[in-house]
Amino acid sequence: xxxxxxxxxxxxxxxxxxxxxxxxxxxxxxxxxxxxxxxxxxxxxxxxxxxxxxxxxxxxxxxxxxxxxxxxxxxxxxxxxxxxxxxxxxxxxxxxxxxxxxxxxxxxxxxxxxxxxxxxxxxxxxxxxxxxxxxxxxxxxxxxxxxxxxxxxxxxxxxxxxxxxxxxxxxxxxxxxxxxxxxxxxxxxxxxxxxxxxxxxxxxxxxxxxxxxxxxxxxxxxxxxxxxxxxxxxxxxxxxxxxxxxxxxxxxxxxxxxxxxxxxxxxxxxxxxxxxxxxxxxxxxxxxxxxxxxxxxxxxxxxxxxxxxxxxxxxxxxxxxxxxxxxxxxxxxxxxxxxxxxxxxxxxxxxxxxxxxxxxxxxxxxxxxxxxxxxxxxxxxxxxxxxxxxxxxxxxxxxxxxxxxxxxxxxxxxxxxxxxxxxxxxxxxxxxxxxxxxxxxxxxxxxxxxxxxxxxxxxxxxxxxxxxxxxxxxxxxxxxxxxxxxxxxxxxxxxxxxxxxxxxxxxxxxxxxxxxxxxxxxxxxxxxxxxxxxxxxxxxxxxxx
Amino acid sequence: xxxxxxxxxxxxxxxxxxxxxxxxxxxxxxxxxxxxxxxxxxxxxxxxxxxxxxxxxxxxxxxxxxxxxxxxxxxxxxxxxxxxxxxxxxxxxxxxxxxxxxxxxxxxxxxxxxxxxxxxxxxxx
Numbered sequence: 001x002x003x004x005x006x007x008x009x010x011x012x013x014x015x016x017x018x019x020x021x022x023x024x025x026x027x028x029x030x031x032x033x034x035x036x037x038x039x040x041x042x043x044x045x046x047x048x049x050x051x052x053x054x055x056x057x058x059x060x061x062x063x064x065x066x067x068x069x070x071x072x073x074x075x076x077x078x079x080x081x082x083x084x085x086x087x088x089x090x091x092x093x094x095x096x097x098x099x100x101x102x103x104x105x106x107x108x109x110x111x112x113x114x115x116x117x118x119x120x121x122x123x124x125x126x127x128x129x130x131x132x133x134x135x136x137x138x139x140x141x142x143x144x145x146x147x148x149x150x151x152x153x154x155x156x157x158x159x160x161x162x163x164x165x166x167x168x169x170x171x172x173x174x175x176x177x178x179x180x181x182x183x184x185x186x187x188x189x190x191x192x193x194x195x196x197x198x199x200x201x202x203x204x205x206x207x208x209x210x211x212x213x214x215x216x217x218x219x220x221x222x223x224x225x226x227x228x229x230x231x232x233x234x235x236x237x238x239x240x241x242x243x244x245x246x247x248x249x250x251x252x253x254x255x256x257x258x259x260x261x262x263x264x265x266x267x268x269x270x271x272x273x274x275x276x277x278x279x280x281x282x283x284x285x286x287x288x289x290x291x292x293x294x295x296x297x298x299x300x301x302x303x304x305x306x307x308x309x310x311x312x313x314x315x316x317x318x319x320x321x322x323x324x325x326x327x328x329x330x331x332x333x334x335x336x337x338x339x340x341x342x343x344x345x346x347x348x349x350x351x352x353x354x355x356x357x358x359x360x361x362x363x364x365x366x367x368x369x370x371x372x373x374x375x376x377x378x379x380x381x382x383x384x385x386x387x388x389x390x391x392x393x394x395x396x397x398x399x400x401x402x403x404x405x406x407x408x409x410x411x412x413x414x415x416x417x418x419x420x421x422x423x424x425x426x427x428x429x430x431x432x433x434x435x436x437x438x439x440x441x442x443x444x445x446x447x448x449x450x451x452x453x454x455x456x457x458x459x460x461x462x463x464x465x466x467x468x469x470x471x472x473x474x475x476x477x478x479x480x481x482x483x484x485x486x487x488x489x490x491x492x493x494x495x496x497x498x499x500x501x502x503x504x505x506x507x508x509x510x511x512x513x514x515x516x517x518x519x520x521x522x523x524x525x526x527x528x529x530x531x532x533x534x535x536x537x538x539x540x541x542x543x544x545x
Numbered sequence: 546x547x548x549x550x551x552x553x554x555x556x557x558x559x560x561x562x563x564x565x566x567x568x569x570x571x572x573x574x575x576x577x578x579x580x581x582x583x584x585x586x587x588x589x590x591x592x593x594x595x596x597x598x599x600x601x602x603x604x605x606x607x608x609x610x611x612x613x614x615x616x617x618x619x620x621x622x623x624x625x626x627x628x629x630x631x632x633x634x635x636x637x638x639x640x641x642x643x644x645x646x647x648x649x650x651x652x653x654x655x656x657x658x659x660x661x662x663x664x665x666x667x668x669x670x
Contacts, residue, residue, distance in 0.1 A: 331630055335601065338629035338650035343559035345651040350563045353654075354570050366559055450603070478605075 027154075028054040029074035029147045034064040034090065035108070036082040044077060044108075047136040053147055061085025065093055068100045074150030075143055076100075077130075080109040104146045106130055106139075183207070190288035192218055196272075198246055198280040214268070214286060217258055231257035231265055238270070245282060249274045255289065267293035333381055340374040343367075380508070392516065394429035397437070397469050397536065398462045404441035405460065417449045422461040430469045430536045432516055440509040440520075441473065444532050447505060448475035451530070467538050468518070474531035480524040488522055548574035549665040552593035554584040554611060555627070556602045560652075564597060567654050573661070581606035588615050593622065595661060600628040600635050609638060616642065623664050627652050 031053050033044045041057050048055055056071065058064040061082055068076070076094065080087035087107055094100045106128045128142055186192060186206055192214050193206040203226060205218035220226040223242065227235050234256035241254035251273045257265040272284030344367050351363040405419055441460070448458045458475045480488070489510035513520040517537050524530040551573045555561035561577050568575045576591050578584035581602060588596075596615055598608035612624045624644040628635050632647040646660050 331634065334631070335629035339557055339560075342627075342629065342650035342652055343557060343563075345653070346560055346563040349654060350567060354567065370559060 028052070029150045029154075030054045030056055030071055031143060031147065032056050032058060032064060032067055032071075032073045032076040034058045034061070034076065034082075034087070035079040036060055037079070040079065040108075043134070044139075047134065047139050048077075048143055051140060051144055051147060061087070061090035061093075064090055068094050068097065068103070072099065073103055075104045075106060075146035077106045077108060077139075077143070080107050104128070104149070106142060106146075108132065108134065186285075191285045193285050194218075194283070196223065196242075196282045198282065200279075214258070214288070216260065217268075217286065229258050231259060233257075241270075242272070242282065245272060245274055246280065249276070255293070266290045333377075336377045336381075337374055340370040340377070343370040344374075392431040392433050395432045395434055395437075396427055396429055397432065397471055398423040398425065398427050400432065400434055400437045401441055401460050401462055401471060403434070404438045404445070407438065408442045408445040416452070416455050417445075418455070418457045419445070420457060420459040422459060424462045424464065427462055427464055427469050428538050430516075430538050432536060433512075436512045437516070440512050440534065441471070443505045443509050444473040448473065448477055448530065451475070451480075452477035464538075465535075468535040469538060470536075471534045472531055473534075474529060476529045479526045479528050479530055480522075481526050485522050485524050489520070548572060549595065549661070550574045550576075550591060550593045551595045551597060551661070552576050552578065552584060552588060552591060552615075554578045554581070554596065554598035554602075554608055556580065556599065556604075560599070560627075564654075564657075567658075568597075568661075571658055571661075580604060581608075581611045584611050585614055588618070592619065594665065595623040595625065597625045597627065597657065600626050600630070609635070609642070612644070613642060623661075625657060625660065 031048060031051075033041055033048070033055060034057075035041045035044065036059055038059070041059070045055055045057065053074070056067055056073070058067050061084060064076070064078070065085075067073075076091075078087045078091055082090070085093075087109075091105050091107070094103065094105065108130050109132065130139060130142065182193075183206070187209060192208045194203065196203045201222040201224075203220060203222050205214075205220075208214045208218050216229045217226060220229060223239075227239060230238055238254050238256045241252045244250075245252040251271070253269065253271045255267060255269050258268050260266050266288060267290045269287045269289040270284060271287075272282040275281045275283050347363050347366045347370070351360060355363060401423055402421070405421065409417075409419070445458055445460075448456055452475065456475050456477045458473060461472045461474070463470050489506050510520055513534055513536070518535050520532060520534045522530060522532050551568055553561055553564050553568070553575060555564070555577075556579050558579065561579065565575045565577050576587050576593070578587050581604060584596075584598070593615070596612055598612060600608045602608060608626060612622075612626075616622050616624065624642070626635055626644060626647045627650060628647060629650040632649050635647050645664060646656070648656060
């Protein structure tokens, strides 16, 4: 009898070694018949032939053992009484071998049915015992049970193997799917994954597209080689990042340029994380961030360009504002000059048309005065426009204020103006132009006097505060609304509210104080007076020198 | 024959005086004011038919403010402005106030005299 190996090829799942699979269900079971008597062997053979299984015979215990070594049997029918090795001894050896440890054995005994025999047989793990004369049906039934058992066992094993096979395949498929997806993902992300063993300086990379952005880099086997592919200017940065990451056991991110085969520099972002399982390793990815970096560069260029445009526009705007203020200035100048011109023209025309000779000297006098008024206005304008700055020497603001008050008294209508001084005698000296600051103080006093309808009290105070020397000129006059204080230092702002004659008074004051590196501010409220505060820095810094 | 009543408001005494003398010479009944308050006080009793006013004054209220107040009291009031600024500046500030004319400085008499004559039909003396 021979086996039919062709059956095995029907097993699904090529690619897995077929030998690892137990025979399929249709395959016949092997039954070993052991007896030293050829006649008894033939008898057994003829009885079991009907089971249509594969019957193997052995004439001695040794021969049986040889068969068992190479073949798996569904059941062994073993004659107890044999020379040399008897059935029990043979069974014992069979049981000692792992392969046949659980193979069912049916002992055949011609001698007797004594309890001893049976007990010995069972203690050897035999499954059954049969006595001569053999009843064919009983033997067939018993063997049939074992054949069926073997068949079922084989089937279970086969199914289990199939299952394992399928699991393995599924696992491999899943694994290869994951790998493939990872590869696609890395490619799509323009990335490569890498691992660097710190101790061995061994560097491995996930495969990248041939000639791609990282092809030069992934060919490198250690950090030194990798650095060779990096733009010289970026090498130190990359090296430092890696060394720090190792030293501090932390994640890192570094951007550098790598040189592509074509010679073009490509921006790479490297991210890594230190792993300490089998030695120290850094695992991470490199990403092609060239587009992003170039986008950023483009963005920076755009931003710079925008800033340029903004600066340009601002300058244009400032120019146009300056033009506008020149327009305002021109209108203001025109207004101021038109007043005396108006008087001159009217007086002259009146004299021409209506004048009596005795009135002429008075008319000429008016014309002369108005012309002088015009001249003063022009001077004021020129002073305002003057670029040069007065020399400044250390001076006492209190002293300047006293001087200014003396001068102001001669200007102002003393019957309506009372001046009160509250001047500090211990002011630090500050760099100032005596003449200019006097002019400022006189202007402020005149301003107070002219704004007031009736009597007005003006109080001048000096004091030092922080790094500044301060002067306040406060009056108890009618005050001003906020909208007026906001523009009060603008040249020619609302000439109707300016009382300095030319409309330049306060803007000149403002300019002079600024030229001293100081500030002038106004606080006012309708009905409760006005206070100007001038602050001059002790040490002069800022735009002027 | 009743004389046409003209109120002159100007803080420049020279110009104010000359206009007053000219208009008086031309047969108008003239009153002068140097401030907005004076002008408004005077108008109460004088009831001018025409206001000839400088726009900018050296105080909070200007000629335009005075003109508005007087126009409210006397809807028939004819208003003439004199200004040292471009006439357009004032036009932009009128806000619907109807006026006869704006004269730019330096001013002449004749345009004002002609306009007054056109408004009131008064012959020159």
